[in-house]
Amino acid sequence: CLQVDSRGSPQAEKERKLYAIFDAFSQNNGHTTLSDARYVNALKLFLSGVTPLEYQAYQGFARVGRQFSGAGARVACQMQAIDELRHVQTQIHAMSHYNKHFNGLHDFAHMHDRVWFLSVPKSFFEDARTAGPFEFLTAISFSFEYVLTNLLFVPFMSGAAFNGDMATVTFGFSAQSDEARHMTLGLEVIKFLLEQHEDNVPIIQRWIDKWFWRRVP
Numbered sequence: 001c002l003q004v005d006s007r008g009s010p011q012a013e014k015e016r017k018l019y020a021i022f023d024a025f026s027q028n029n030g031h032t033t034l035s036d037a038r039y040v041n042a043l044k045l046f047l048s049g050v051t052p053l054e055y056q057a058y059q060g061f062a063r064v065g066r067q068f069s070g071a072g073a074r075v076a077c078q079m080q081a082i083d084e085l086r087h088v089q090t091q092i093h094a095m096s097h098y099n100k101h102f103n104g105l106h107d108f109a110h111m112h113d114r115v116w117f118l119s120v121p122k123s124f125f126e127d128a129r130t131a132g133p134f135e136f137l138t139a140i141s142f143s144f145e146y147v148l149t150n151l152l153f154v155p156f157m158s159g160a161a162f163n164g165d166m167a168t169v170t171f172g173f174s175a176q177s178d179e180a181r182h183m184t185l186g187l188e189v190i191k192f193l194l195e196q197h198e199d200n201v202p203i204i205q206r207w208i209d210k211w212f213w214r215r216v217p
Contacts, residue, residue, distance in 0.1 A: 014174055015086075021170045026097045030167060039163040043095055044104045046156065049121055051091045052112040056125040057140055058084035064133040076185050080141070083178045087171075094171040124214055134193060135207050141186030143211035149179050 034040070058081050065077030099105040112118055128139040157172035190208075193200050 014177075017170075022093055022097075022167050026167075030165070031098055031101050033164045035163045039159075039165065040098060040102050042156075042159070043098060043165075043168065044108075047091065047095050047105055048108040048111040048115065049118050050152065051088055052109055053121055053125055054084050054087045054091065056129060057081075057144075058088065060125070060129045060136055060140065063129070064136055067133050076188075080182055080185060083182065087175045087178070090171040090174065094167045097167065127214075128211070134189065137186065137189040138204065138207045139211040139214075141182055142190060143186075143208070143214075145179055145182040145186055147212075149176070149182075153179070 031040075061077045061081035061084060065074045065081060068074045068077065095105055112122060124144075125140075128136050128144075131139065153172050153176045157169050157176070160166075160168040160172065190204060193204055
């Protein structure tokens with residue numbers, strides 16, 4: 001993989017380090033070092049609430065990329081789709097060790113569609129994916145990536161470190177370094193749309209207002 005993160009590290013190098021830590025955590029029975037067993041409930045919430053959203057983002061960017069005729073936009077969407085799919089895979093791999101020792105992590109996709117409190121993030125992505133391609137990019141690459149992922153990954157990984165869950169810490173920081181690319185795409189999309197015609201200004205403003213407040217809950 002030729003992708004590089006915001007610090008210029010090849011993605012393949014990040015992957016090798018990431019899975020080396022996963023293996024070490026598993027071989028050393030890392031689940032026995034947790035400071036509080038109730039922390040596993042937070043992992044269940046993360047796996048059932050966030051990982052399916054990453055997969056929806058992957059599907060959305062793959063679809064949107066096919067709709068653009070310009071090579072730049074298509075490649076940008078392709079790269080983000082690859083990132084989102086990798087996030088899904090690393091999250092599942094990071095938490096697969098816990099599935100051997102705790103109940104409730106084996107059927108997260110089923111839970112995502114049926115647990116009532118997950119209807120809010122689920123509807124966010126479903127509505128974004130059924131919008132137009134430019135509104136989708138505004139909703140996900142700008143509103144979701146800029147605010148929600150920063151509020152999610154950084155504090156959650158701090159909590160994981162506090163509880164001794166180094167596998168989750170590692171995948172979280174690996175994903176967070178990818179978000180710099182994603183946020184840049186969101187800014188560039190909005191900049192491009194605003195530069196095309198002055199009539200686009202109220203449209204973009206309406207989208208930003210809509211998706212900014214939708215992601216607040």
